[in-house]
Amino acid sequence: MGLPNFYLHECGTGGGVFTTGGSESILIAVIAARYHAIKRLKKSQEEKPDNCFLPKLVMYFSEDAHSCIEKTANICMVKKRKVETDECFRLTGCALEKVIKEDIAKGLVPFMVISTMGSTSTTACDKISEIAEICQRYPNIWLHIDAAYGGNTLICPEFRYLVEGIECSDSFNCNPHKLLNSLVDCAAVYFKDVCKVKEAMHVCRHTVNSEEGDDYGDWSISLSRRLRGLKLWYVLRSYGIEGLQHLIRAQCCLAKCFKTLVKQDERFEILNDVKMGLVCFRLREGNEKTKQLFDSISKEGQIILSPTVVKQKQIIRLCITNEKTEEEDIHTAWNIIKRHADKILKC
């Protein structure tokens, strides 16, 4: 995937652990970041209990970040700031710095930014290099990259420019179960400095022989762990890196093919920059007609599409994830969509 060497366990302080999914990966990162933020604040006020500092801590993410991030902020009882995205649904350094400055002026403590590489709604990729620069300027801000979906594309070198700035990140998560045929649950989270996570998560367990090496219970939520790595190992062995690269590229290619079909029909518009296997489209007539179109297709049940709303726009998403999908299926899907659109737009 071309991740920086510091994320690899054998190269220094870093390392990764398998998790149940993106939600757990992000929760671990937030717990670690929160622990160290409180530790820094406590230096001058030792006598205060940890929870005194919670109302001061703020984490930042884009308005299009996955809902699990907001949920994590709630679980961890820290403040959250959803930052407005640009016209391509990306979080930019400029928008981030503006809200960080506002919060500092209010006496709050920015402690974490979660940037997204491949958002759920549109596969948008935040401007990580700009965000990283801001996090450098305000030291003590932990930068996490949520690449639950998009991170899988990094096995193809041509996608790696999308994580420019990753060298300044503190943690990174990716779900092979999304694009790498590994079936749920098979996800991973990486840390630049695993000791920071262990320090935040460690509890003494008399039933574990610490001489036996790393206790992954200190790196993640659950203590008993299934052997998720085995699933991925089988996938890697049976496809090989080239097979998996082909899988990703084929999905992206089919998405582009679908985009071309949609663009030829002036009743429709494309909403996202189609880089990965997801196409976001809608009827130019607006939200109501788009919603009717989605409902009509879903009720018939021949194809499965999914809805989203971004910047108040109702959107339909066509996502390709199955390796058996072929160009013919894309044409079939498009013909179904057009048939329903004919019906809806006549009414």
Ligand SMILES: Cc1ncc(COP(=O)(O)O)c(C=O)c1O
């Ligand atoms: C970008 C992104 N982040 C996080 C998640 C949450 O991952 P999980 O469902 O594995 O908890 C998802 C899942 O859809 C996602 O697309």
